Amino acid sequence: MYWLAHSGIAVAGRTPPRVRHAVASTVTSASYLGWRSKRLATQENMAKVLGLPDNHIAVRRAALRSWSNYGRTAAQLICLPYLNIVDIDAHTEDLTEGMTWREGLASALGPGKGAIVTTGHFGSWDLAGAIAAQHVRLSAVADTFKDPRLDNLLQGHRRDNGVDIIPALSAPRRAVQELADGRVVAIVIDRPVSARHGVEVTFFGHTAYVPAGAATMAVKSGAAVVPGYFWHAPSGGYRIRVFPPMFPRSDVDRRQEVRRLTQYMVDCQEEIVRQTPTQWFMFRRFWPSSLVAAA
Numbered sequence: 001m002y003w004l005a006h007s008g009i010a011v012a013g014r015t016p017p018r019v020r021h022a023v024a025s026t027v028t029s030a031s032y033l034g035w036r037s038k039r040l041a042t043q044e045n046m047a048k049v050l051g052l053p054d055n056h057i058a059v060r061r062a063a064l065r066s067w068s069n070y071g072r073t074a075a076q077l078i079c080l081p082y083l084n085i086v087d088i089d090a091h092t093e094d095l096t097e098g099m100t101w102r103e104g105l106a107s108a109l110g111p112g113k114g115a116i117v118t119t120g121h122f123g124s125w126d127l128a129g130a131i132a133a134q135h136v137r138l139s140a141v142a143d144t145f146k147d148p149r150l151d152n153l154l155q156g157h158r159r160d161n162g163v164d165i166i167p168a169l170s171a172p173r174r175a176v177q178e179l180a181d182g183r184v185v186a187i188v189i190d191r192p193v194s195a196r197h198g199v200e201v202t203f204f205g206h207t208a209y210v211p212a213g214a215a216t217m218a219v220k221s222g223a224a225v226v227p228g229y230f231w232h233a234p235s236g237g238y239r240i241r242v243f244p245p246m247f248p249r250s251d252v253d254r255r256q257e258v259r260r261l262t263q264y265m266v267d268c269q270e271e272i273v274r275q276t277p278t279q280w281f282m283f284r285r286f287w288p289s290s291l292v293a294a295a
Contacts, residue, residue, distance in 0.1 A: 022078065024071035032067035042066060043284045047205050048287060049277045052284045065278040072232070073281065077126045078167050090093045094228075099240035101228065102135055105184065108224040108245035109136070112177030115245065116225050118214050118265045120190035121281040122272060123231025126158065128240070129186055131230070133162030140164070140170045140186040141213075172217065178220040187214050189265050192286045199262045203270055206268040206287045209234040215261035225261050226266035231279045243268045 015023075030040055040054075042063040047054045048064060075084065094101050108115035117132070118125045119125050134140050140158065144167050166174050166185070175185045191211055192198075198209030219223050224245035233239045246264050249257055272279045 003228040020073045024075035025068040028067045029069035037195050038198050038283045047281050062278050069279050070281045073124050076124055083138050085130045085226050088218050091242050095239055095241040101240050104242040108226045114182050114223040115184045116183055116214055116218050116223050118189045118227050119139055120269045123279050128230030129163045130161035136185045138163050139166050141166045141168055143168050175217055179223045189214050199259055200261050201266045203266050208287045212258050215258040227265050229272045
């Protein structure tokens with residue numbers, strides 16, 4: 001796998017973007033069509049986002065499109081060493097309301113306790129990290145690969161763009177330390193978990209459970225939570241949006257505060273996904289089928 005990735009990256013990096021995106025999208029689309037369990041899970045998720053039955057034609061089309069779009073995102077991670085991050089940054093449309101995305105991060109960092117940027121499996125989170133790292137000291141919580149050579153290769157692409165990597169297994173302690181040092185810590189929050197291991201939230205009108213990690217770190221460190229997203233624009237460019245920072249309160253019940261912060265993160269993600277559902281790459285069942293929140 002390591003040598004395949006190593007040689008594939010070199011070839012892909014020298015391939016015109018339109019060609020490599022087309023190839024990657026074809027591969028991921030074929031995976032969707034041939035992988036029944038993932039196809040059904042994607043359709044179930046998209047049905048809740050669109051508010052339509054699972055078997056509706058619009059749901060099936062959107063589900064396939066999300067896998068196609070994921071191919072483009074995967075290709076960008078592989079080709080990260082060959083991308084001009086400064087040029088991408090300069091040509092990205094900022095949709096942050098009332099301020100620039102940089103001003104939003106600066107506001108969160110103001111108290112000197114770091115900031116927790118939360119995002120999801122949406123758009124291109126690797127490009128977002130590379131761009132943010134041009135302006136702030138950034139670490140990202142990420143899963144690691146079993147093969148240390150493969151892990152070093154792919155994580156090295158992120159480090160070369162200024163993004164330090166915090167392995168998910170050792171995230172809590174190290175992330176809090178880096179927040180105390182005034183750094184930005186980025187974490188993907190839309191990981192479906194069981195009721196026993198997660199925080200109950202309402203997402204698109206339905207009950208779901210997501211990890212408490214980001215909110216728990218915020219409460220423990222005093223760092224603000226800043227939801228942020230980066231995605232492909234229909235015209236071919238990129239868009240970015242950072243939501244207003246939410247600071248943890250110290251005078252309330254800790255569990256209630258964790259839930260309040262987590263719901264805020266999820267509400268921001270819902271707003272983004274609602275606008276561009278086919279750039280949400282959730283290929284596992286996100287909502288427990290037996291639990292539906294009152295609208």
